Amino acid sequence: MSTILDTIVAAKRKEVEKFKPMSSIERFEKDGFFWKIANRSLAENLLFPGSNGIIAEFKRKSPSKGWFKTKELEVEPVVTSYNKGAAGISVLTDDEFFGGDLDDLIQTKVITDIPVLRKDFIIDKWQIAEAKAFGADVILLIAACLSIKEVKDFASYAKSIGLESILEVHNEEELGHCCDEVTMVGVNNRNLKTFEVDINTSLELIDKIPKEKPAIAESGISSVDTIVTLRNAGYKGFLIGENFMKEEQPGKAFEEFVIGLKPN
Numbered sequence: 001m002s003t004i005l006d007t008i009v010a011a012k013r014k015e016v017e018k019f020k021p022m023s024s025i026e027r028f029e030k031d032g033f034f035w036k037i038a039n040r041s042l043a044e045n046l047l048f049p050g051s052n053g054i055i056a057e058f059k060r061k062s063p064s065k066g067w068f069k070t071k072e073l074e075v076e077p078v079v080t081s082y083n084k085g086a087a088g089i090s091v092l093t094d095d096e097f098f099g100g101d102l103d104d105l106i107q108t109k110v111i112t113d114i115p116v117l118r119k120d121f122i123i124d125k126w127q128i129a130e131a132k133a134f135g136a137d138v139i140l141l142i143a144a145c146l147s148i149k150e151v152k153d154f155a156s157y158a159k160s161i162g163l164e165s166i167l168e169v170h171n172e173e174e175l176g177h178c179c180d181e182v183t184m185v186g187v188n189n190r191n192l193k194t195f196e197v198d199i200n201t202s203l204e205l206i207d208k209i210p211k212e213k214p215a216i217a218e219s220g221i222s223s224v225d226t227i228v229t230l231r232n233a234g235y236k237g238f239l240i241g242e243n244f245m246k247e248e249q250p251g252k253a254f255e256e257f258v259i260g261l262k263p264n
Contacts, residue, residue: 004063004195008097009145012121015096025129032133034109039162040137042115043183045087046214046236052261053231055117055216056082056254057241058108059092060099064195068245071099075107078244081251083112085258088138090117090239102134109135117166121145128158138164141182143174155181166216170201175208185209186239190219199226206234224260 029035046053058078061067075091082089091108092100098119109116118136122128123145131139139158141151155165164183169175170191178185187202187209197220209215216237217230227238240257247253 005144008063008094008121009123011096012094012123016124016127020124020126023130025126028129028133032129034132034135035161039132039164040113040115042088042117042138042164042166042237043214045115046184046216048087051087051236052085052258053227053235053237054086054258054261055088055090055237055239056086056244057090057092057119057239058082058100058104058250059119059241059245061097062242063097065242065246067099068242069099069250075104076111078251078254079108079112081254083114085255086114087237088115088117090119090241092241093118093120093134102130105131106135109137115164122154123150125154125157128154128163129161132161132163136163138166138183140166140168140186141177142168143177144168144170146177148177148179151177152179152181155179155183159183168218169205172205172208175205178210178213182213184216184237185213186216186218186237188218189221199230202230202235203233209234224257227261 060069091105092098093102093105095101115137117138118131119140158165159181166184166186167182168186168188170188187205189199189201190197199220202217214236217235218239221238221240222243244250244253
């Protein structure tokens, strides 16, 4: 029986197969504007004394909840607010399941000055070159849809072109994908096969994450108390999207959340 993740990855393979012939990695290297400028470091921001560790996410919908905002929602007012107080910004670039696109990524990079994560389902090295060309500073590598070799190869390539990488795991077994080339480790409290959320996933895995890799808790974070609990456990980053995006004014919701959160 196929899972939601299986469906998304199958669609992503078709998407990459369609667009990959249109622009080679060599073309990205030659013509991609953001290949010519320095990247911003999310890892440094998370470890910086006083950082609140928040990675605020821009997404319009999810497979489990449907649309939070219409496709017409402009990026600028939301990420401008994020830029005022977050350690980084995550941008969903998947269209079919999350309502995003690469224009959202490039707009975010241009109007902000903090690190930008391209949140997508990376299954090909070509997507990593594309991510850099469109302004990403960080990419996400999801252990559940990649082999150990793919994670190592993709993280190594990302590092070679100045990008940081987050290895996303959902259980202890997937931590076996971790390697020296990966910059950070994210624990997704949402099971991508069932989309159920359990914050205890992060708490159970923190002691098994290599100490030299900044740990990021993802999904299911909706209160300051939860961040305090996760921070005390050892997490440096906290990826939050739905909690802000479901509100009428996501940027304002973010600003109010930060006011209630004391820095590390």
